Each structure stands twice: as C-alpha cells, then as structure tokens.
Amino acid sequence: MEDQTEQESTPLGTQTHDFQFTGNAKEYFKIWIVNICLTIITVGIYSAWAKVRNTQYFYGNARVNNAAFQYLASPIVILKGRLIAFAVFALYILLASFYPIFEAVFILLLAGLMPFVVVRSMRFRMRNTAYRNIRFNFTGSYGEAAVIFLILPIIVPLTLGLMYPYWQFRAKQFIVDNTAYGTTNFKLECSSGPFFKLYLMVFGVLVFTFIAVFIISSAAPNVGTLLTPVMMFLVYSYSFAFITASVTNLIFNHTQLAHHSFNSSLNPNTLFKIYLVNGLAIACSLGLLIPWAQVRLAHYRAECTQFNAVGDMDNFIASEQQQVNAMGEEFGEVFDFEVGL
Amino acid sequence: MICISGLLYDGHSSRQIAAQLIYEDNEIVVKSEEYSQAYLLDDIGISPRIGNTPRFIEFPDGSRFETRDNDSVDQIEADIPASNKNQLVHRLESRMKYVAATLVFVIIFSWAFIQFGIPGLSKGIAFSLSSNVSQSIGTGTLELLDEWAFSESELSDERKDALHKKLLTVLPESSEYEFKLLFRKGNAFGANAFALPDGTIVFTDEIVELSQHDDELVSVMAHEVGHVIHRHNLRRLIQDTGLAIVVVAITGDVSTSSSLLLALPTLMVEASYSQAFETEADDYALEYVRKNQIEGMHFINLMTRLEVAHGIEEEGKDTGDRILDYFSSHPPTNERIKQFSPKTEQ
Numbered sequence: 001m002e003d004q005t006e007q008e009s010t011p012l013g014t015q016t017h018d019f020q021f022t023g024n025a026k027e028y029f030k031i032w033i034v035n036i037c038l039t040i041i042t043v044g045i046y047s048a049w050a051k052v053r054n055t056q057y058f059y060g061n062a063r064v065n066n067a068a069f070q071y072l073a074s075p076i077v078i079l080k081g082r083l084i085a086f087a088v089f090a091l092y093i094l095l096a097s098f099y100p101i102f103e104a105v106f107i108l109l110l111a112g113l114m115p116f117v118v119v120r121s122m123r124f125r126m127r128n129t130a131y132r133n134i135r136f137n138f139t140g141s142y143g144e145a146a147v148i149f150l151i152l153p154i155i156v157p158l159t160l161g162l163m164y165p166y167w168q169f170r171a172k173q174f175i176v177d178n179t180a181y182g183t184t185n186f187k188l189e190c191s192s193g194p195f196f197k198l199y200l201m202v203f204g205v206l207v208f209t210f211i212a213v214f215i216i217s218s219a220a221p222n223v224g225t226l227l228t229p230v231m232m233f234l235v236y237s238y239s240f241a242f243i244t245a246s247v248t249n250l251i252f253n254h255t256q257l258a259h260h261s262f263n264s265s266l267n268p269n270t271l272f273k274i275y276l277v278n279g280l281a282i283a284c285s286l287g288l289l290i291p292w293a294q295v296r297l298a299h300y301r302a303e304c305t306q307f308n309a310v311g312d313m314d315n316f317i318a319s320e321q322q323q324v325n326a327m328g329e330e331f332g333e334v335f336d337f338e339v340g341l
Numbered sequence: 342m343i344c345i346s347g348l349l350y351d352g353h354s355s356r357q358i359a360a361q362l363i364y365e366d367n368e369i370v371v372k373s374e375e376y377s378q379a380y381l382l383d384d385i386g387i388s389p390r391i392g393n394t395p396r397f398i399e400f401p402d403g404s405r406f407e408t409r410d411n412d413s414v415d416q417i418e419a420d421i422p423a424s425n426k427n428q429l430v431h432r433l434e435s436r437m438k439y440v441a442a443t444l445v446f447v448i449i450f451s452w453a454f455i456q457f458g459i460p461g462l463s464k465g466i467a468f469s470l471s472s473n474v475s476q477s478i479g480t481g482t483l484e485l486l487d488e489w490a491f492s493e494s495e496l497s498d499e500r501k502d503a504l505h506k507k508l509l510t511v512l513p514e515s516s517e518y519e520f521k522l523l524f525r526k527g528n529a530f531g532a533n534a535f536a537l538p539d540g541t542i543v544f545t546d547e548i549v550e551l552s553q554h555d556d557e558l559v560s561v562m563a564h565e566v567g568h569v570i571h572r573h574n575l576r577r578l579i580q581d582t583g584l585a586i587v588v589v590a591i592t593g594d595v596s597t598s599s600s601l602l603l604a605l606p607t608l609m610v611e612a613s614y615s616q617a618f619e620t621e622a623d624d625y626a627l628e629y630v631r632k633n634q635i636e637g638m639h640f641i642n643l644m645t646r647l648e649v650a651h652g653i654e655e656e657g658k659d660t661g662d663r664i665l666d667y668f669s670s671h672p673p674t675n676e677r678i679k680q681f682s683p684k685t686e687q
C-alpha cells in the first residue's frame with residue numbers, strides 16, 4: 001500500500017500533511033476477538049497483552065507524513081498496574097457493601113489521588129508513544145494537576161457553573177502545554193474566551209429544549225411522556241458530539257509544535273451520526289460490533305486532522321527518558337477517569 | 342538473502358532516512374546512501390506483527406527501522422527461535438477458521454458464564470461464607486432508609502402486636518439468622534415489604550392497610566424470609582460485581598460513549614438475575630403456604646391489589662411495557678400469580 005499523503009506547498013513553505021487511518025474493521029475484529037478469547041482462557045491475565053496489541057493496531061495504522069505511530073508499553077508493567085487497581089477495586093466493593101458509610105470516605109480518598117492519577121497516566125501514555133523513533137513526554141506537575149482536578153472542581157459549583165468553561169480550558173491547556181514531542185513542547189495558543197462562547201451556546205440549546213419539551217408535555221401530556229425521553233436523549237448526545245467536535249477543533253487549530261501547527265475540522269453533525277450509529281450497532285450486537293465502531297470513528301477523526309509542517313520535520317530531539325510504571329494509567333482505567341483531548 | 346526497504350531513524354532526532362535492510366547469514370546490514378551499519382541477528386528486536394501495521398526493527402544503538410514489508414520481516418523472524426511464539430497470536434488472527442472458532446467460543450462462553458457461571462459461583466461463594474457475612478452486608482441500610490424515606494409507623498399498637506404474633510410464626514424454627522420484624526410508614530415506597538440482609542424484615546403501613554386478610558401478609562412474610570434464607574443480598578452483590586468484571590474484561594478499553602450503551606445489556610442481565618431471586622423467594626413462600634394449608638389465593642389477591650396500587654395493570658399492556666419487563670427487577674405479576682393459583686397447586 002502506498003502513501004497517499006497530499007502535499008500542498010504554500011508560498012510560506014508550509015506543507016500540509018493529512019493524518020490517515022489505514023486500519024479496517026475486518027482485520028481489527030480478528031485481532032480483537034482473538035484477544036478476548038485468550039483473555040478468557042488465561043482468566044484475565046492476557047488482558048494486558050490484549051490492551052497493548054489493540055493499541056498497537058490503532059497506533060500503527062495512524063500515519064502522518066509517511067511515518068506511523070508506535071505504542072511501546074510493556075504488557076508486564078500494565079499487568080502489574082491492573083492487579084493493583086483490581087485489588088483496590090475489590091477492596092472498595094467489599095468495604096462499600098459491608099459499610100456503606102465507607103463509600104464516601106473512599107470516594108474522597110480517590111478524589112485526593114486524582115492529580116497523581118492524571119499525571120501518571122498521561123506520562124505513561126506519552127512516554128510509550130513514539131513517532132519517527134522519538135518518544136512523546138508529559139511534564140505536568142502534581143501541584144498544577146491538584147489545582148485543576150481538585151481545587152477548580154470545588155470552585156466551579158460555587159460560581160453556579162459560570163466557571164465551568166474556564167475549568168475546561170485550564171484542563172486542556174494543562175494537557176497540551178505539558179505534552180512534548182521529544183524535547184519540544186506543544187503550546188496551546190488560545191484564551192478561555194472561545195470556551196465560554198462554546199459552552200454558552202450549548203447551554204442556550206439545552207435551555208431552549210427544556211422549555212420546548214415542557215411546553216409540549218403540558219399542552220399534550222400523552223405526546224409528552226413519549227417524546228420527552230427521546231428528545232432528551234437526542235439533545236444530550238448531540239450536545240456531547242457538538243462539544244467533542246468543537247473543543248477538539250479549537251484545540252488542534254490553536255496548538256503549535258515549534259513552528260508547525262495542526263488543522264482539525266470535525267463536523268458536529270457527522271460526529272453525532274457516527275456516535276449514534278456506533279452506539280446502536282454496539283447495543284444491538286451485544287458488543288460484537290465494537291471493532292467496527294472504533295475503526296469507523298478512527299477513520300473519521302484522522303480524515304479531519306492535518307499537520308502543517310514548516311520546513312522539514314527532521315529537527316526534533318529525543319529527551320532522556322525514564323521508566324514510568326503503569327500504575328497511574330491503569331488506575332485511571334479501572335475508575336474510568338478519561339483524560340485526553 | 343532478504344532485502345527490505347524502509348525508513349531509518351537514529352533515535353536522537355526525528356530525521357527520516359530512506360534505507361535498505363539486508364539480512365544474510367545471521368547478520369543484518371542497514372544501508373542508506375551515506376551510511377552502513379551491521380548488526381547480529383540476536384541483537385535486534387522486532388515488533389510483533391499486528392495485522393498489516395508497519396513493523397519496527399530496533400537496534401542496540403537505539404536506532405529503528407520502519408517498514409511495511411511485513412512478509413519479509415516474518416521471514417527474518419522465522420530464524421529467531423525466541424520470536425516464534427510471538428507469531429502464534431498472529432497465526433490465530435490470520436486464519437478464518439481459527440477466528441470463527443474463537444468467535445463461537447467467546448459467544449458460547451459469555452452466554453454460559455452469564456447464565457450459569459456467575460449465578461452458580463456466587464451461590465457457591467455466598468453459602469461457603471458464614472451467615473455472619475451475609476448478615477453484615479449493608480450495616481446501616483435501615484438507618485439510611487429511616488432517615489431518607491421511611492417515617493414512624495402510624496399503625497395502632499394493638500394491630501402491630503397482633504401482626505407480630507401472626508407473622509413471626511412464619512419464621513423457621515431454628516435458624517442462623519436473627520430475624521426481626523419492623524413496621525414503618527413507607528411514604529415514597531408505598532405498599533411494600535423489604536428483607537434486609539441482617540434478617541430485618543420491614544412491612545410498610547401501606548401494605549398492611551392494603552391487605553384484607555392476615556394470610557395475605559403471611560405469604561408476603563414467607564417470601565421475604567425466602568430472600569434472607571437464600572442470601573439474596575450477598576449473592577446479588579457477588580453477581581453484579583462478577584458481571585461488571587466480565588463486561589470490562591470483554592470490552593476492555595471502550596470509549597465512554599459506547600460503554601454507556603453497553604449499560605443496556607448489562608441492566609438486562611442484572612434484571613434477569615433479580616427476577617430469578619424473586620422466583621426463588623416465591624418458591625419458598627409457595628412451599629410454606631402449601632405446608633401450612635394457607636390458600637394461595639391470598640398471595641394472588643394481595644399481588645393484584647399491589648399492582649393496582651403501584652399503577653401497573655397487566656391488561657392492556659402494550660409491547661413497549663412488555664419489553665420493559667426485561668428490565669424489571671421482578672417477574673411479570675401474572676406469571677408469579679400462576680404459580681400460586683389453585684390449578685397449578687395440584
């Protein structure tokens with residue numbers, strides 16, 4: 001298979017490289033189902049190897065400017081992290097069910113660990129991602145993570161949610177500015193203004209829908225009971241797609257890597273359709289169409305992303321790396337803290 | 342001799358150089374226009390084959406060779422004994438018959454494990470633990486309910502005493518559980534009865550008022566005692582945890598949006614577990630009423646009135662509601678009633 005990277009030269013010497021995703025659902029399904037089968041046979045031990053293989057499939061198929069990404073995490077390290085996370089999870093289930101009061105204490109403890117978990121999981125993920133044999137890195141500090149993931153979440157409700165867009169902005173800025181390719185840091189060149197505008201729009205649409213639903217259900221209660229849940233579901237999922245698309249576009253379009261930059265043009269409507277069809281397919285196939293859904297989403301996301309290279313890309317320098325264990329990341333997985341863009 | 346073309350990266354900078362990798366007699370030579378370096382086959386690392394994704398060949402000096410010529414890399418890898426097991430998984434993935442076999446295995450295993458494995462295991466675990474464990478789950482649940490939902494019973498003391506006497510006769514003569522009978526005003530819970538894991542059984546004022554014969558309450562009491570004796574709370578805890586682990590293990594790192602939709606099948610399975618418990622408790626009650634010559638009609642009557650009180654009527658149910666039955670914690674009432682009706686009692 002040959003590269004079809006489009007290279008348009010602009011007067012400024014900027015070359016635009018499309019991101020590509022070269023995977024296909026059939027191929028990934030085979031990898032995925034064999035992984036599950038081996039995970040079952042090994043009573044879960046293989047799940048760490050399965051995770052590495054699945055991730056490697058997506059990284060290896062993600063290409064830009066004639067090179068693929070590489071996932072380098074060691075399955076053994078992930079397995080250790082998973083065992084620890086599993087033990088914590090089991091302890092939580094036991095304590096919470098025998099002493100319901102402990103649940104609150106545990107959640108507080110966990111919240112306190114949040115900055116640590118976020119930083120460690122980002123670091124693990126970035127240091128194990130390579131492109132052109134140069135690893136990424138994450139340099140965020142626990143202190144700043146504590147401000148963003150502990151203090152701001154307490155302040156936001158006190159401002160009746162008015163600070164929510166600012167919090168989102170700070171979280172994304174924290175992730176982007178502390179991510180580095182080799183020794184070169186990414187930089188988010190954006191203020192919190194567009195975030196306020198974006199969330200205000202979503203808020204407006206939600207309020208409008210609430211009012212519309214309220215009017216319809218009080219005018220025609222029969223239609224209302226049927227319509228309300230459907231309407232609500234659609235509006236929530238659309239808002240989710242809209243926020244994901246807009247925030248991703250906003251961040252990519254304002255991120256600099258040295259002199260290079262990115263374009264992202266996700267369309268909220270298309271993304272919404274993909275989420276909806278993916279969700280239905282997964283629910284109706286009891287999970288068997290997960291590979292198809294994941295590949296479909298990866299295709300679309302790659303299709304909408306471009307890298308603008310100024311001059312050549314040969315001058316990124318590798319940094320001295322140290323090993324991070326997988327604990328941070330696997331904690332994140334078990335307790336479902338999603339970090340990322 | 343095997344010759345592969347690809348790209349070379351030195352590991353210090355992101356510079357990309359078009360290069361050739363030549364393999365002959367246990368030796369690997371990497372060549373470009375201005376560069377040539379030889380390595381021993383034993384010193385190199387080859388990334389596993391995953392579908393048709395590019396392969397990365399790692400050299401001891403930190404440089405890496407990236408190529409999409411998977412088949413040639415496989416040929417080199419065949420000469421490294423230690424790498425052979427790495428190829429095993431790829432061989433499974435690339436043969437349609439193996440994939441079909443794994444698919445069938447995964448489907449049958451998941452179904453059987455959810456249907457029989459989890460309930461069976463949890464039953465085994467629940468009964469191998471001492472009854473103290475079962476009784477200590479949810480310590481403080483009653484206090485929580487008292488604070489948030491219930492209020493003090495408004496039944497007269499005579500009525501409560503009489504019911505106490507009557508209902509306590511249902512308890513098994515010797516038991517490892519410390520049964521306790523309480524009356525509370527149910528408020529939001531309405532007409533209902535609950536069995537807490539520690540053997541405390543709560544009747545709401547509403548259900549007492551709804552009943553028209555004390556034997557109706559006796560059959561409900563028997564049902565609740567069934568829940569305690571079968572250790573349903575402990576088993577539910579083990580089953581739901583087991584199910585969560587299976588779902589996470591199978592679906593792995595699914596993004597949050599799709600895991601939301603997997604909640605649907607999960608809820609269905611949890612509901613089917615719960616319905617199985619209700620049936621088991623019903624069976625216990627049925628056995629009790631038969632043994633004590635109590636008419637099954639009493640249970641049926643109360644059930645029918647409960648349905649009306651809770652605003653569910655079996656007649657005129659449309660398909661939408663029938664689908665909802667699969668998500669309900671209790672089996673459909675008409676099926677439960679059938680069990681107790683005189684016809685099937687013979």
